[in-house]
Amino acid sequence: MFDAVRNNKKIVQVFLALITLPFVFFGVESYVRSVGTGDDVAKVGDIKITQQQFQQAMREQQERLRVQLGGQLDPKLLDTPEARQAVLDDLISQRLLVLEASKKGMFASDDAVRRTIGSIDAFKVDGKFSSERYEAALRGQGMNPAGFEAQLRQDLTLQQLAGVIGQSGLVARTVTERLLALQSEKRDVMEYRISLDSYLDKVKLADDAVKKFYEENAKQFELPEQAKVEYVVLSMETIGTQLAVTDAEIKAWYDGHKERYQQAEERRASHILVASEKLGKDKAKAKAEGLLKEVVKNPSLFAELAKKNSDDPGSAEKGGDLGFFGRGMMVKSFEDAAYKLKDGEISGVVESDFGFHIIKLTGIHAAKEKPLAEVRSEIEAELKKAGASRKFAEAAESFSNTVYEQADSLKPVADKFKLTVKQSGWIGRQANPANGPLANEKLLAALFSEDSIKNKRNSEAVEIAPNTLVAARIVEYKAASLQPIDGVKASIETMLRRKEAHALALKDGEARLEVLKKGEDKLAWGAAKSVSRLDASMIPPLAVSAVFKLDAAKLPAYTGVELPGAGFALFKLVKVGVGEKIDDARQQGMQRQLGQLYMQEEIQVYLAALRSRYKVDINKAALEAARDR
Template identity: 55%
Template sequence: MFDAVRNNKRIVQVFLALIALPFAFFGVESYVRNAGGDGDVAKVGKTTISAQEFQRAYREQQERLRGALGANFDAKMFDTPEARLNVVNGLVDQRVLLLEAAKGRLYASDAQLAQVITRIPALQEDGQFSQAKYEQALKAQGLTIQGFEAQLRQDLTLQQVVGAVADTGLVAKAQAAQVLRIQMENREVAAYLLNPSQFVAKAKVDEAAARKYYDANGAQFQVPEQVKAEYVVLSADALKAQSAVGDAEVKAWYDSHQDRYQQAEERRASHILIMAEAAAPAADKAKAKAKAEALLAELKANPAKFAEIAKKESQDPGSAANGGDLGFFVRGAMVKPFADTVFSLKEGETSGVVQTDYGYHIIKLTGIKPGKVKPFEAVKGEIEAELKAQAAARKYAEAAENFSNLVYEQSDSLKPAADKFKLTIQTSAWLTRNAAPADAAQAASAANPKVLDALFADDALKNKRNTAAVEVAPNTLVAARVLEHKPASQHPFDEVKAAIIEQLTRQEVLKLVKAEGESQLAKLQSGEDKLAWSPAKGVSRMSPSQLPREALVALFKADVKKLPAYVGVELPGNGYGLFKITKVERPEKVDDTQVARLQEQYAQFAAQQDTAAYLAALRKKYGVEIHKAALENKER
């Protein structure tokens, strides 16, 4: 409970996320003065969105996705006209809201701004706003007070615009109750499934039908153009393996950087806590303090009973059972008043009553581990790896240009570059133009999209020349050369005949199943029911059982004024289902808590719909023109 980092981590993250928000709005005046120019991606009213603004937002969106998806991030997913258009639409929505805020003279006051900033917990010290912490946090993000407050003021202003619309998303309790009753409606359903396997023997597909399909769908049987390539990878990691660092150099580094290997003093303490939160009434605090002072008096009379009293009286659930023992910790792990006391005591000494935001403590110092420097042998490997990495980075910087020149100047072979930089020539599998790297290792190989573009260029294909050195990752270059080339072709009919017959047979089976199912449904609806139904089960929208979605949709669309009611539905890949509805129950009363929850969900949905409609109206009001041609050039 006293781990300051653990307790404040989430608060700090929230604040850092707040101050690291992209500066999306820069003031109405700057937009109005922007008369446009070459490369503008959109026009909103009399203002424009420049290519620079778009590119900045595009990069920020990429980084957000990269952070969210991690190793699953694929830049190609984001490198499309549709993705670029989505970014522009986001900028347009921001702009129309800003223009509307200016027109309505909406403005966040200094008082509103101060209220938001001073209430951020990470900027408080002893329950009070700390100007020093505020300035330090902004400095860490490379922001000025003026810039951050202008950004925050703009965001608060725009929240007023959007909030005024979103807050109108209301749903009546009666509406929510009615929807809940519909969701909870239970239908007793029996089923009869027509299995495709029963119709396989009736499905006849001959070679002539397969040939006809093959001739009509040649594109399905295309084999794309392929290359097999050899390649070399120059990277800082590869050069690191070639680097050697002597023991003397490692020792010299250690001697000159001992401050990095200093272990802080640790202390072990036990405590007795009588809880009283900072916001507790004064009377409660006084009562807690009086109890702590009474316990302190008891301890002075019987010092050896500290653990016994802690087990009985301490209100810290994490340490009371252990006689108040908190183990060893460094100064920064505890809140300041507690830490200051612990690090001022002598071993075996007991403190007076110490107040923190958690209440009143009596603390006993039970152990001291003096600060010390980590021994050389303990950090030798760490230093050696760091020095190798530094050496490799320097070596890479020197080698990159020479490597690029060498693969270009001696373009008929990768061997000179491989020999000079002690690299291994590797061979790829067969690759197509759109082969996507399966993992991070393949991304630094001939399968990298940038390398593939170079391999399928005319010079590489026709003349078998080395590709240029391509940067596939930071401090990583790849050069490749085509070994073999296969033009695009089509699989011979005999090679795919069996697969075509299988596919057409499956399609024919499903047609037969559907025809039989529809015939059976017609008989059921005419009153002839001779099917061996499964036992009836209850089905509701909230508890759909194991039924496929297609069946559920059909069941709840069925007319149940007259029972039994019959439904037939195709089940993709699984044949045809016939269902008999024998009973329908809809509750008259529903739980108020569930109604309130549903009411809130629908209100949120309504607010989203209202906001979308409002943005559409603002776009129409101010006029929006998106220059899609400017988005085709992704580098802009």
Template identity: 55%
Template sequence: MFDAVRNNQKIVQVFLALITLPFAFFGIEAYVRNSGAGDDVARVGDTKITAHEFELAMRERQDQLRRSMGESFRPEMLNSLDARMSVLNSLIDRRLLLLDSSQNRMVVSNAALVNEINKIPALQDNGKFSLERYNRLLNAQGMSKPQFEAMYRQDLTIQQLMDAVSETAFVSQAQADALLDIQLGGRQYAEHHIAPGQFTAQVKLAADAAEKYYNDNKAQFETPEQVKAEFLVLSPDALAAQAAISEAEVKAAYEAGKDRYQQAEERRASHILITAKNDGEKAAARKKAEELLKEVRKTPAKFADLAKQHSQDPGSAGNGGDLGYFGRDAMVKPFEDAVFSLKNGEISDVVESDFGYHIIKLTGIKPAKLLPLESVRADIEKDLRQQAALQKFAESAESFSNMVYEQPDSLQAAAEGFKLQPQQSGWIARNATPQEAAALGLLGNEKVRAALFSDDAIKNKRNIEAVEVAPNTLLAARVIEHKAAALKPFESVKSEIEKLLTAREAGRLAEESGKAHLAALQKGEADKVSWSPLKTATRMQRGDLPAEAVRPLFQAETEKLPAYVGVNVRGGYSLYKLVKLVPPEKLDETRRKALERQYAGILAQEDLSAYINALRARYKIDINKSLLESRER
């Protein structure tokens, strides 16, 4: 029931990504006891979604976007009412599922909860649950065990409800066939592209065209307002190098974490592999493996010779079947189970795996052992420095912010007080594009840039307030140079404008010509177009077919061929001549089943969406839209 939560399977992962936000950790009862009137962003049934829950959800959505988008992320993406409503709707959907699971008396027992937590990979060391890692990760997130366990119990409870809905999705044979025909059926076509360059010589711009465009679009030709800044970054990474780690601390950490520094048992084995390409070859392959086993047992010393002669594993046959030393989880399970059940020098029975049939000889054992301190010292010191840096950051953040604010004419005191190296930026534009802002790194943060272009920062050259630009990262800065916005002279951009207007007009003429050709072809007039060689595309593998042309080509009328369509592509206009429908390729059963599962996943998501909509109709939902608007930044 809970495997989908633990393993992030696709259907539920997509849906939980929309509704799972850490806005509360204390179960349904806590919602009823939330803060009083005036602080509610919404009411769902008899429960509340408070402003505090909503702000936590907004912060989590921001972190999700930052992780997924990387340098392209901009905090202002969440400043619109639509974005805030999207987050609130996610909270409402989660609340509805919790309420409905409660009404249906769905519960997760303590034993089931413990079992599922024990299986979380991030909480394991060497495949086993680690209490030390559990405590360390909870501390890093600032959460207590009761908080985490209540939250995870909620997720598992929601999962039960969602599984009950999504697992009912069913794909009939007729639906599967129709889907495969849509996805894999192809179109054979020829193309004729009309490039704008063919019409450049025909373009005659009006004498005042460039100047008129310049006057109508002056904002395009402004050199933006710019600043250069000096800045400091306070973060655990900046503080880690300052941390002094004593020998006693290293030894204490080593003793406390000995379970982490165990080198697992490794075994060395050789094998003879007989493969079977399909079910029809399995019986013959097993028979051959059993005959070889008899020969091996008669003369164990010839194992390597027999492996060289008969093994069908190209990677090891030349070495007499030797696979070297390996630990658990390195081989497929049947093979691993056999290897770790043998005694040194012992030969296994025939073992079946996905690769075929194996005869295995165990040739060496390296027992588990505790790694010496010196071999793990670097890792221990790194962990201790990170822990010390996190603690020092927590202790220093407020005093760093205060010092920057209270001594506004220079960053020197803060740099010396916290042993930080001042850095200087290049030119920063007031209205930087998302790409330009991303290239600025931490200085691309919206709050930092807004503060740098404030009157106080530019005119008075005062420090801006320290800004949290990433988790556990504060940045303080000051303007050291400023350039006002300025309009470029018309003469300096005249040729640039003329090229732009010429290209636009040439593109229009190319489209006009293409549409005229298309109309003639569709009327049945003589086909005098020089077409490209025939090509084939499917919806899943479009080849050279531009993305803009996929829909028109596959939606073209096919009752009478050839059929013709035209599309604006690559700055010009392309004609497409559809000459033949290509039936879908015949799939092997594995690929067919995979596509059927994919379709079932789509249906399951639709069922889940319909279920949520039904819950929205069943429960009364009140949204305090004015509060959302007042909090919009």
């Protein structure tokens, strides 16, 4: 079917989610023929993982986390041996799967690649595939069609492998029924709070308690060193805004690259598919020939016949309509037949890998060339980007030299590159994402160095992001200091009193719980609250587990939990009931969730088996060296 590539989508999503990093777009060639050196980070079978590939994976992981965290990412999160090893493990897993898929002879066909590309919304204009949009989208990501299609072919191949592994992710209905029953079980509980505030009057602190705590925990009351800094940022983006592109340059580019602005002929067709796998080849062909006779006899019934008879669910409900498509987007036999038809004409029976088609051509978009006016802004942006890239490469060294050679001020470098000298508020030595360009460990280390603090010289130019350099200097500095005891005395006393009161509340709560368990209940309980594992918002989160651990065989039952910073809470279980009826949709949803969990376990076992089957060598020295590049 034309929607076949989307089959087993859930299985594929789970499978690929376990391989955390997206495949680096080096194309298939670099996976199977990487030219390795003694500096390679690892080798999986005969496939090498180069330092370049590892560093690219680290950058992609950092960028992905930065986006997920809304830009608030401390770079130190990934600058650990554990984080680097995790990224390397993902790369190793990818290579293992590539080797295994190759060994099993799995390979995605050209047709599968074409159909997948044609289904991606980012490559469509007005609902139809656009080769111009496709190429522009790839250029925006620094890719080309050959590399993207090679990578897509590899991903589709691994989806085939995912389908094989996913066959075992099946869960018995009885298991899901039991879990859903536990989830929806209702428990009615009463609560009795023992607030630490009730014990504050009973707390008596020693005369020297505050002073003793202050002296023993002096580090808690240290004010870290801080500085106000001025800084300049040189980026490719900034340089781009300073560039001007002339009409002549735009026209010259357009004239020299007209092939990029050719819109190939596209055709719109409807079809009726009789699948071979459903009836067998002979019966399918006979059925298609019978339908063709009906269509030829009354062409106006084509859409109705497609709805009733087509085995392509993606188009049948639309009367067989496939929309517009260009060459290379359909299987060859279908495409050849469609491109031979005149508008409104109906084909004979056409055979493909999917079965037998009857095709009706319903529209033609003739090939045309986009006028310069339509693509002018696109060309201007591309020329500016290319120019900015060249200019930045040229400017980076000069920027660094100027910052170093005229180290007493940032004004010379700002004037030279038409930059603005910006001022910060008070910042500390630790990276804080709120400080924007100054939230860089390397830059902060340079700023808070002894020489920088003493002489207030410019820092070196530091690359804080791809194509972005920053230089800074301290203009005002405050050394670390200890807050005087008079300024923190009240807060220390409050903290110590609450700590002692909490201990008294905890002791009293535990004693009362023991009395309750002996059958003596004289407490003024609150009103009963009905809670379930799915909805327990009416009681403290820490109490949920304790309440559902209670034995419901003999009621009432009692439990208690400590509430950090608040005191203690006692709970009385008075009733256990069955939750709402579980419908089929929820049952199926739970089966899918459990199936995915089981499948995750299967994949981890599968990957472990692959690691024992293929030789994996890790170059620890090269892995550490990759960090410093």
